Amino acid sequence: MLLIQNSLAFALAVLLFGLLSSTARRIQHSRKAQRLGCKPVRSPDKNDPFRWKILNHLRKARADRMLPVQAGLDMDTVGENPHTVTRHLPLTSLIATRDPENIKTILATHVSHWELGEIRRGVMSSYMGTGLLTNEGQAWKHSRSHVRPQCSQFSVSNLALFERHEKELLLKLVPGTDGWTGTTDLQPLFFNLTLDVVTEFFYGQSIHSQNLVAQAAIAGPGTAGPPNTDIFTACLDVATDWVAFMSVLGKWYKVAPARRFKQSRAKIFELVDWYVLKALERVKEKSATEPTHSSRFVLLNELAKVTDDKIWLRNETLGLLTAGRATSAALLSWLFFYLARQPSLYHKLRTSILEDFGTESEARHFTVLQLRASRYLKSCIYEALRLGSPAHTSVRSAKRDTTLPRGGGPEGNDPIYISKGTLVTLNIFDLHHREDIWGKDVDEFKPERWDQFDQGWEFLPFGGGPRACIGRTYPTIIDSQDLTNLNVLPRDFALNEASLVVVRLLQQFDDVKLMDYTGRILYDAAVINKCGNGVHVRLHRAESI
Secondary structure, X not given: OHHHHHHHHHHHHHHHHHHHHHHHHHHHHHHHHHHOOOOOEOOOOOOOOOOHHHHHHHHHHHHOOOXXXXXXXXXXXXXXXXXXXXXXXXXXXXXXXXXXXXXXXXXXXXXXXXXXXXXXXXXXXXXXXXXXXOOOHHHHHHHHHHHHHHHOOOOOOHHHHHHHHHHHHHOOOOEOOOOEEOOEEHHHHHXXXXXXXXXXXXXXXXXXXXXXXXXXXXXXXXXXXXXOOOOHHHHHHHHHHHHHHHHHHHHHHHHOOOHHHHHHHHHHHHHXXXXXXXXXXXXXXXXXXXXXXXXXXXXXXXXXXXOOOHHHHHHHHHHHHXXXXXXXXXXXXXXXXXXXXXXXXXXXHHHHHHHHHOOOOOOOOOOHHHHHHOHHHHHHHHHHHHHHOOOOEEEEEEOOOEEEEEEEOOOOOEEEEEOOOOEEXXXXXXXXXXXXXXXXXXXXXXXHHHHOOOOOOOOOEOXXXXXXOHHHOXXXXXXXXXXXXXXXXXXXXXXXXXXXXXXXXXXXXXXXXXXOOOXXXXXXXXXXXXXXXXXXXXXXXXXXX
């Protein structure tokens, strides 16, 4: 009995100490905030002490595939300038912001005050290990210093690589006797296309997710090809969906069930490790004889010249593969969804493409400079990036006590105090849908708005600051006419990849119909924001291509 009494007394003492310590910290932070001129942050959840309202909102928004939209609607309820708020979620509390000044402060001005945070590092590292996308500080700089220079060596022969996989896509779009294709969902085709491109670019051999005959040839019985190619796409989807779900659970992600994720991860690792071993063998065998200027660039081969650490090579390439596949595919999906909703804009873009590049038979080769100079094409891509926002959110954690310039006070104009460890969600989707920035037609697909709009921190499709998406520093796909410009064009791979797909498809097809559309735009928002409607279209083959 005495033991039980002593245990209870000790437990109460620990609880009391914790409450007193927490109260002391709150007082300390409150006084520090006052000295810095900071004001409290408003919250849409202040009348929801048990979190039932926000939990129901999140559940319904996810079920209705409107999650990014609901986040913005909740912020709008706090009053004037509702662009930075406190969210009291069921498992944690955080700051959510769609204010470009706050985002600029976090990603650039005071970037040293912020980090990815333990939760994001832990969740993502459980899938892709430690690497460029998960490291911090010196470890991140080390990864970046090795990966970025290798990308700058991108070879001119990769245009042929891309064209080869783009032809596989076109084989899925077969018109009937009336010139129209059957109803086809372009979104999974785009994800297969980008996966085939990035696996060949990173590993030197595509997994041929678009061509099952070619896939069987590299991984069939009795061959020495990579394992699990037939299930690799499904395993990637399972892994990335798990990462998104675990991120929502916050610090509780470690106790969540992960059996299916671990099975998929094991299959992914088997395939990537096979590629890594082959690359190390090639480097060892050819180091004495391979020409200085190889006609074919393979990222893994170049990284294998730097290190023979198998785990490091797996982690770096797997992270880049996951990001490189998803972002470009989601961008293409959103673009064709919006073009199909407004066929007049599809026709206008096609006219512009034919003026700039001619038909496919007339202009099979064109330079990257010409691609970049196609103004209306670029405007359409930017508008799809704005409305669809594939990279729809990002999270940072305060490394130290710090401040943000706006969001405090009754009108949201005063600075706010951020204590060490506080999570801040950067709501990029909501930033891209602010009416006060983009106008009353903010929800319309209107490429013409880019004739006047100057890019700043209001438009962040790839993030910003030192950790901006490396997709913007991927090398450009070029042809032999660009050989003299090879050293000055190692950027904007994701945009150029999407541009090339658009050019080739619109050279081939002169009309589009959106099918199976109910009139409501849906969002499949996980790690990447995909088009929740799918991109169910019929395309009409041009008479002259």
